[in-house]
Amino acid sequence: MASRPTPIFPHVGDGELSTVDALAQMSFLVQGALERRVGERGFSLIQTRLLGVLRDRRPTINELAKLLGLDKSSVSGLVDRAQRRGLVARVPSTLDRRSVLVALTAEGRARASEVSARFEADVAAMLEPLTAAERAALTGLLSRVLVEHAAAHGLDLLATEANSKP
Amino acid sequence: MASRPTPIFPHVGDGELSTVDALAQMSFLVQGALERRVGERGFSLIQTRLLGVLRDRRPTINELAKLLGLDKSSVSGLVDRAQRRGLVARVPSTLDRRSVLVALTAEGRARASEVSARFEADVAAMLEPLTAAERAALTGLLSRVLVEHAAAHGLDLLATEANSKP
DNA sequence: TATTGTTATACTCTATAACTATA
DNA sequence: TATAGTTATAGAGTATAACAATA
Numbered sequence: 001m002a003s004r005p006t007p008i009f010p011h012v013g014d015g016e017l018s019t020v021d022a023l024a025q026m027s028f029l030v031q032g033a034l035e036r037r038v039g040e041r042g043f044s045l046i047q048t049r050l051l052g053v054l055r056d057r058r059p060t061i062n063e064l065a066k067l068l069g070l071d072k073s074s075v076s077g078l079v080d081r082a083q084r085r086g087l088v089a090r091v092p093s094t095l096d097r098r099s100v101l102v103a104l105t106a107e108g109r110a111r112a113s114e115v116s117a118r119f120e121a122d123v124a125a126m127l128e129p130l131t132a133a134e135r136a137a138l139t140g141l142l143s144r145v146l147v148e149h150a151a152a153h154g155l156d157l158l159a160t161e162a163n164s165k166p
Numbered sequence: 167m168a169s170r171p172t173p174i175f176p177h178v179g180d181g182e183l184s185t186v187d188a189l190a191q192m193s194f195l196v197q198g199a200l201e202r203r204v205g206e207r208g209f210s211l212i213q214t215r216l217l218g219v220l221r222d223r224r225p226t227i228n229e230l231a232k233l234l235g236l237d238k239s240s241v242s243g244l245v246d247r248a249q250r251r252g253l254v255a256r257v258p259s260t261l262d263r264r265s266v267l268v269a270l271t272a273e274g275r276a277r278a279s280e281v282s283a284r285f286e287a288d289v290a291a292m293l294e295p296l297t298a299a300e301r302a303a304l305t306g307l308l309s310r311v312l313v314e315h316a317a318a319h320g321l322d323l324l325a326t327e328a329n330s331k332p
Numbered sequence: 333t334a335t336t337g338t339t340a341t342a343c344t345c346t347a348t349a350a351c352t353a354t355a
Numbered sequence: 356t357a358t359a360g361t362t363a364t365a366g367a368g369t370a371t372a373a374c375a376a377t378a
Contacts, residue, residue: 017305017308017309017312018305019293019301019302019304019305019308020286020289020290020293022304022305022308022309022312023192023196023289023292023293023304023308024196024200024285024289025308025312026189026192026193026196026308026311026312027192027193027194027195027196027197027200028193028197029193029312029315030189030190030192030193031193031194031197034190044344044345046344046345046346047344060359060360061359061360061361062358062359062360070345070346070347071346071347071348072359072360072361073346073347073348073349073360073361073362074345074346074347075360076360076361076362077344077345077346077361077362078344078345078346080361081343081344081345093359096354096355096358096359097353097354097355097359098352098353098354098355098358098359098360099354099358099359099360100359100360119190120186123186123189123190124186126189126311126315127185127186127189127311128314129310129311129314130307130310130311134307134310135185136185137303137307138185138188138189138304138307138308139183139184139185139188141296141300141303141304141307142183142185142188142189142191142192142304143183143188144295144296144300145192145292145293145295145296146183146188146191146192146195148294148295149195149292210367210368212367212368212369213367226336226337227336227337227338228335228336228337236368236369236370237369237370237371238336238337238338239337239338239339239369239370239371239372240368240369240370241337242337242338242339243338243367243368243369244367244368244369246338247367247368259336262335262336262377262378263336263376263377263378264335264336264337264376264377264378265335265336265337265377266336266337
């Protein structure tokens with residue numbers, strides 16, 4: 001109830017939380033877990049996302065830029081660094097000789113799986129204080145928010161053309 | 167139920183979500199809102215956090231490093247850039263002449279308030295699909311998770327010494 | 333000797349603008 | 356002409372190591 005400032009930074013305190021505060025703090029907690037987890041493995045968050053999107057896609061640089069919300073020149077450098085580490089490969093497109101397709105290597109796929117398994121375990125551990133019923137309730141509430149938000153914003157977190165293309 | 171890969175990247179899809187997925191996606195959504203919001207104002211997330219922690223503190227560089235989880239050299243540069251923009255000031259400590267205290271300027275305080283108000287509004291808007299009772303339930307569940315996590319990890323998200331010092 | 337803060341250096345990440353090679 | 360990708364450049368953000376001033 002106190003007039004504590006908005007937790008723009010992580011702050012797990014003692015007082016009552018507003019829903020906004022609780023959500024903000026939870027997001028910092030989850031993101032922090034992810035960053036720490038990938039950092040242990042020598043990855044950045046964006047490199048991890050790159051590997052993540054490549055798990056079920058083989059996009060062009062341009063498509064990657066839309067998927068990740070970055071400029072194509074940023075993606076070019078991102079892919080350079082991942083390639084230098086043996087995690088991805090550039091495959092020339094046969095349909096359009098200007099394009100290159102970016103694909104995971106076996107090594108990259110292995111690393112992506114490791115990191116995501118550990119991250120899942122971290123988040124699952126955070127949820128242990130809740131009973132199964134409570135977890136289900138939480139999932140339901142969050143899903144409602146996510147689905148409504150996606151509907152209201154036309155899935156603005158994803159460049160949807162690239163995604164809906166089979 | 168499908169074997170969709172872990173959403174290491176934002177992905178608001180159509181299938182059922184696990185609690186871990188829902189939480190991860192929500193955290194990306196919230197962080198994305200924050201990044202977009204502060205980006206509009208020409209701020210980075212870390213600059214915003216810097217302003218945030220300074221709202222009720224006047225820490226040394228070292229204390230800031232603990233609060234933000236960064237090396238002191240990183241904080242030195244961070245403060246340099248904020249100072250160049252007129253958002254913070256370095257105040258020489260009278261107790262220890264090696265130390266400097268970092269304080270918000272009036273301008274910095276104004277910017278911090280603006281950004282946090284807008285961010286709160288964004289998150290509140292996301293929660294609109296829920297009834298008041300549902301929001302209360304969500305808050306309760308998230309608070310439980312946050313409090314248990316803080317207890318289990320000794321508040322590892324904060325450098326607690328600096329915080330518990332009045 | 334130990335600690336506080338800065339600086340030098342190196343790397344990642346990001347964007348804008350200019351360029352090339354295809355289309 | 357327009358598009359796909361790269362490169363050049365500039366800047367923020369981060370860490371490690373070496374340093375000066377103070378304790």
